Amino acid sequence: MPWKDRYTISDERSLIDSEIRWPDGQRCCFRVVVDLSPPCGPDGITPRDVASPDAYFGMHGGLDSLCETLRRYTIPATFAVPAVIAEAHADRIRTLHTQGHEIAAHGFKHEDVSRLDRDEERARIQRTTEILTAVTGERPAGWFSLPRPGDKFAGGSISDATMDLLIDAGYAYFGNGLADDAPHYWVTDFASRRTILALPYYYHFDDQFFLMFPKKGTGLENPGGLFRNCRAELDAQYKRGRQFSLTLHPHGIGWPSRLHMLEQFFDHARRLPGIWYATSAACARHWTRAFPASTHLKLEASIWRDYPGSLS
Template identity: 35%
Template sequence: MPSEDLDLPAESWQWPESTWRGHVDSVRAGRRLTPDRWPGGARVAVALSFDSDHETIPLRDGETSPGRLAQGEYGARAGAPRILDLLARYSVPATFFMPAVSALLHPEEARSYTRDGHELAVHGWIHERNMLLGRDDERELTARALDTLTTLTGQRPVGIRTPSWDFSESTLDIMLDLGFAYDSSLMADDEPYEIVAHGRPTGLVEIPVDWIRDDAPYFTMDRYGSVRPHSRPRDVGEIWRDEFDAAYRDGGVFQLTLHPHVIGHRSRLVVLRELLDHIGSHRDVWFATHAQLCDAARTCLDDTSPSSPAPDAPEHP
């Protein structure tokens, strides 16, 4: 936040232009990073991801009842093995974003991801809300998570997805300082793009997410709250098929975010299997981990041809 914002009026309509423009420009979508063709001459890139949160959601909130923890344990005990079996059956690589505490609770699961040829990436320490942390705490937890996954698997993660699906004032600097190649937390485009900070390209690749392509909004259940599942699994499958079909027509990216404790139930995993069948019926499809997608997108940064900026994004040399 700009220093002049310390004494801001309470109402945003009273802010001077320098204030609201400063907030908008702090983290922005820059150049769209979509090559003319994906590796192997593919028309579309498909990047599946799974957030293996497991018990960290209730633990983050200080909820330690066996019932709440069991909901998360389901993801490790039943969901993740089913997902790995399904991915192996279709020979599809995926990216697993895993909080470090989840990996410490289930170390063999974390190692199985990389052993089976998938990518393991950072998803915070205990699924903390990074938006509520001070800079020092956020950096310490992110670095600790990065070191934990590296120690468990022998492979240093190159990507991160913030637990909040958002950036604090410090998040971008922390990502750059810790050497991440890509982030997958923001929603400014359908296609990968370079993150721009205050008008300056950062070199950090963003692989955007969206709630449309996430299982949690459709299927999450909170017994004591107002959150209730409101969608039939096959209705959600239709939305995701339409998303893929549009990405195929555009020659872009179909990115999907799922959770083992959510999608891993029997009636819902059917939808993922049917989606993979639908995608497999198309020619020239490239299944990639988020790290592989980042590498392909990064070739656009080295391209000397004119850039293709996202709408409303400034062009950069």
């Protein structure tokens, strides 16, 4: 299972290709996730973070251009939104929702929750849920974070309590699963089979790791590498009948030359029959109905054993 305590708390056997099926006989699930959090420190988003030129471009020109591209290709996206961004840009987030995109939670202010106690983290999850529900009129189904404390580009963080708190709060899925290339169950308790669905995420299909390092304007950024990766992965996952997901940041992808590459990639995807363009929530609904944990979770006892001097 993903990001396991002591390397592993349980072992899960994934579904093989021939077992996976998508709605209406579609061949492959295709998801686009748009991250609306600006880079920030472990304390989360500050006024200075949202006032930066990159952040301003991301919430205005970059987002406008990306949304127009998604509209022309009729691709519904999942927007991962911190609560403080939803409050600051309520009209914009509400419009994204009415246009058919999913609004998912991306933390209260994209902070490192591993530094919080359990009660404070629970309160922030509750407050985030309330804010997003008030802005869109619909309760968020998913939560996005990554377990990389201290890394401002990692998409938030998780604590030892996060997954259980998300289950308690009624979340249907966690958006950044690192353990499989298809949806899979994150097990928080082996004995009771307590789980939350995790959707796949990989750094090599996240635009920021190609478009921000080195910083744009140096002439050294690598958008071509991103889309070569994406095309190769989509072709492989399509052949296998599994799932492909792409993570985009408007302040990075929203430049004309980069959007042109994104359009070329979407053109390639269009030529593949039987692709299901799904929001993360739609993918999660299908998976939990077609492959419920009660019948499809295949667990084995942990292979980890403590030994003298172990860091565990």
